[in-house]
Amino acid sequence: MPSGRFPERTRLLRRILISVAAAAVLAACGGGGGGSSTAPLPAPPSPPAVGSGGGGSSGSGSSSQPLQWTEGVFAPASTFAAQCETPRTGFDADGRRFPDRSGSLLHEKHWLRAFSHELYLWFDEIIDRDPALFASPADYFDVLKTEETLPTGRPKDNFHFAIPTDEWQQQSQSGVTAGYGARWVILSATVPRDVVVAFTEPGTPAATNGLIRGTRVLEVDGIDVVNAPSQADVAVINEAIFGPAPGSSHTFTLGLPDGSETIVTMTAGNFPSQPVQNVRHFVRAPGNVGYLTFNDHNAPAEQQLIDAIAALRDEGISDLILDLRYNGGGFLTIASQLAFMIAGSEATAGRAFETLRFSSKHPTRNPVTGESLDPIPFRSTTAGFSASPAGQPLPELGLSRLLVLTGANTCSASETIINSLRGIDLEVIQIGARTCGKPYGTYPTDNCGTTWFTTMFQGINDAGFGDYPDGFSPAGTTGIVGLTLPGCSVSDDFSQPLGDSREARLAAGLAFLETGNCPSAPADAAAGRARLGAGEREGEGEMPGPEWLRNRILLP
């Protein structure tokens, strides 16, 4: 369901009510916000340069001439912007009046065509098709991307997506999610299903009720999670595990890693995460080895990373094992700060953390912000995300190598840490499994109530490298192999806690640092470790968020 369809029109009344309330406050008390990386809403369009009115709509701003498609001929996207089949009224989240005016689905599709031609990273690989032949903007958007494949056979562009703008604009306290405080991994979504705990957040119902890494969910509210055959039962299970309403209680029969079973009742709530956990060091003959689990590039991570790195620095570590196996990215500023803290000021001085590369149409300027495409430096100071105040110097380790623990859920900003450090000749050793392969980014862009995610730029390191669309793979990886780094292919190990020296990936990392060799026994041979499944996430499992309820979680 790459872009899919959704009932956004049914939300129009609610959106209007929200907008009215927001407008009243802003008008009464002033101010305005910032902090968004979403591209600004388009300016109210000038009259179309080509005929309009096709698609069956009429009204202010539309002429009676049909929109014409001529292969290879593109009008500016602004020509079609905000001409909507169902225009929004009122104000957006930043207090700006929606620019929408009466248009048609054909206007919306022509905007997508022109927008993609202007900003899509691989604009010259889009096959130009007549938008009138597609039923909806979402259907048309699906083909406004490259159809090329990578040498491994995977699609070149796996990141084409759209969601309703009012959903995209929803805000949360940083790091807060609804649930019980457990992060689940699905090792098998079909019968016999297998859902295990990857880790828990301190102080949450999951933690206080004894759920630990590797705990399996056997029953929910009396329904057999492993074998329940009916769609209705699976729907109940999905909601209870992955999307419980705050305040709702559910009873779980759990299988603990030691083979025992327990029954607990947990009440869901909104709980903060602790993105940095298990900060510790291991005393080894060549030198102390630091370790930390880093699960999310969210705002609270800034202070937690500062505290962790300062503590490890004070322990005099000579190596660091950075556990990124469940880190899917987030704020790039956090990644830049952590890379700086690992490498230190001497190694990063005058070097680029990353440079954004847009399509060949935009070699010198960011086409969205208008800024010059200057290299982004390693950030050596606080940004004020959670550390206060901004501008304070960060602690630094000054290491010459880094060992990362990775898996299929290691993505985006996490991969940027690896690539940026490799760009300044820091040795990166990888233990685990292939990362997701997302060296790309976008400015999510609204038009007519939908926010469109089309790939706009690629991140390039100081050495000019950013081509890892199949991810980074440790040596010894089989199947789909990304850019190979020194290290060991080791399956995820749910039999031990994260940060425990017996956990397979950490154990392999510690051994590799000492001997330069991988463990001789396959790490997935032991009981309790990741069961192999089908597909490219073999042995890794999937880590859904609550929003996956509308996509896929457990299946009948």
Add this chain to the structure above:
Amino acid sequence: MGLAGVILLAACTGSSLAPETPARLIEADAASRAELQAVVAAAMGQATVQLADDALIDDGILLIERTPRTDHLGHRLPGRDLGAPRRFQLFRAGSDCILIEGGSDRRWVLEQARCAPL
């Protein structure tokens, strides 16, 4: 309409002349949590905002960002976020508990809240 009423009353109550000191919430009950949620949601231009059950209780700082989303493959959207969170901090001035937004310096008196200096 209750939401809009709370927002307007809270947002437009003037700030005290008493010195402001960083504070945290104490004994947050349902009413104070509802008020806090309404104020922050209005500040963000949203109908609702998801807050932790213990928001502002530990350190009096509230960081707000776009609710994380994942795509059809489970990848975070966007995995490379070039933006920044919005930051709010609680202060106490006299007997008032005041929420102040960093950057804009917009402020709201939380009528239902009880707070203590840090």
